[in-house]
Amino acid sequence: MSETVLLIGSGGREHALAMALAASPQVARIIAAPGSDAIGRIAVCRPVKADDPAGLTALARAEGATLAVIGPEVALAAGVSDALRAAGIAVFGPSRAAAQLESSKAFAKAFCARHAIPTADFAVFEDGASARAHLATLEPPYVLKADGLAAGKGVIICESAREADLEIDAIFGGRFGQAGARLVIEEFMAGEEASLFVLTDGRTHYPLPVAQDHKRAFDGDKGPNTGGMGAYSPAPVYTPEIHAEVMARIVEPVLAGMAAEGTPYTGVLFVGLMLTRDGPKVVEFNARFGDPECQTLMALLAAEGIDAGGLLVACARGRLASVPPIPPLAHAALTVVLAAQGYPEEPMTGSLIRGLPGAGQVPGVTVFHAGTKIDADGAVRAAGGRVLGVTAVAGSVLEAQTAAYTAVDRIDWPMGFCRRDIGWRAVAG
Ligand code: AMP
Numbered sequence: 001m002s003e004t005v006l007l008i009g010s011g012g013r014e015h016a017l018a019m020a021l022a023a024s025p026q027v028a029r030i031i032a033a034p035g036s037d038a039i040g041r042i043a044v045c046r047p048v049k050a051d052d053p054a055g056l057t058a059l060a061r062a063e064g065a066t067l068a069v070i071g072p073e074v075a076l077a078a079g080v081s082d083a084l085r086a087a088g089i090a091v092f093g094p095s096r097a098a099a100q101l102e103s104s105k106a107f108a109k110a111f112c113a114r115h116a117i118p119t120a121d122f123a124v125f126e127d128g129a130s131a132r133a134h135l136a137t138l139e140p141p142y143v144l145k146a147d148g149l150a151a152g153k154g155v156i157i158c159e160s161a162r163e164a165d166l167e168i169d170a171i172f173g174g175r176f177g178q179a180g181a182r183l184v185i186e187e188f189m190a191g192e193e194a195s196l197f198v199l200t201d202g203r204t205h206y207p208l209p210v211a212q213d214h215k216r217a218f219d220g221d222k223g224p225n226t227g228g229m230g231a232y233s234p235a236p237v238y239t240p241e242i243h244a245e246v247m248a249r250i251v252e253p254v255l256a257g258m259a260a261e262g263t264p265y266t267g268v269l270f271v272g273l274m275l276t277r278d279g280p281k282v283v284e285f286n287a288r289f290g291d292p293e294c295q296t297l298m299a300l301l302a303a304e305g306i307d308a309g310g311l312l313v314a315c316a317r318g319r320l321a322s323v324p325p326i327p328p329l330a331h332a333a334l335t336v337v338l339a340a341q342g343y344p345e346e347p348m349t350g351s352l353i354r355g356l357p358g359a360g361q362v363p364g365v366t367v368f369h370a371g372t373k374i375d376a377d378g379a380v381r382a383a384g385g386r387v388l389g390v391t392a393v394a395g396s397v398l399e400a401q402t403a404a405y406t407a408v409d410r411i412d413w414p415m416g417f418c419r420r421d422i423g424w425r426a427v428a429g
């Protein structure tokens, strides 16, 4: 069967998903909501917002969509997957109830405790005095988290008790609004981080190659946290032994636990891992692909000759059991994010970006658009914080890094910036 796919979202991740779907023999047509100018080159875009379940269901019916692929978390949290499923459409993405693994830190931590899934010890506080009393029993560094969604800025790591005191005052003083009404204090986990993405249709789980993200804005992992300034895959630090342990002690218990609690998980489970001396532990779960990990993985799978769009279809259709596992990789992929100056605080939009065709001609390179406007004459302008993702595939992470920066250097955009050290851990090791 050839699918008519409704793709929900508009960022770099969704541009990569659109390209994977467009390349799949299982997909006849793609409608994107709301999509972007770049996605509009390969799909029909309709101006319906990602968090509008009724609007998206009406659009899916009007366009004869047979299947939906959900990119962003806002759509999951708004109940878009539930509404589309109720309308008889196959969906890639978990229900709103299952997506709580991402949308509520308190739910995720309690779930891990119920199912003995390794994660940092934690305690929850509603006032400064009891938080301070607890802090006195711990060693620095201290990990403080606002309980609710705080746009990725809710985690503070403090090196001293004095600094932690000031942060506790600020959090209970309303710095994060309602999200900071409760404070989570976590055990600090030392180690390297890795992002594992597992596709699951509720019966079969299908892990993708592991990726590493670069969350800080500037070289040397300095500066504020961002949505991600670059990624690569595979990550040499993540050995087959670690993978076996992650599957047995984390992924399988999570999926079995969600099913046993009546909220079976389907779609992609994003497990943020800390590889500690005591074994792998969960930092966080997300209910969607990472951005820019998705761009990296879609390009890698394509280079391996795998129909990545077909994998999303098989997942939504409950047919993962019939898909062969990913063979040993012959390639590595690396993505460098180009962001507008001022990102993440106040990105400056509207500036002109030149040189993209030349960048795209570097062998193995794809330029994904995360936040651009394309004028009628083809001129490309910045229209977001993270604006472009330059992804290269090659025989190794080092070669992919070289190719990606060769392409980056062909882009003429004085009002943008990028990190120059994406992949440093893999390249040094
Ligand atoms: P989160 O929003 O929970 O993913 O946290 C953002 C970042 O803070 C993570 O990617 C880690 O780098 C860091 N982090 C969060 N929790 C811990 C922890 N318990 N120990 C050490 N680092 C942490």
Ligand code: GLY
Pocket (backbone or CB within 6 Å): 213, 227, 228, 286, 289, 290, 291, 292, 293
């Ligand atoms: N790059 C990490 C994320 O998408 O959450």
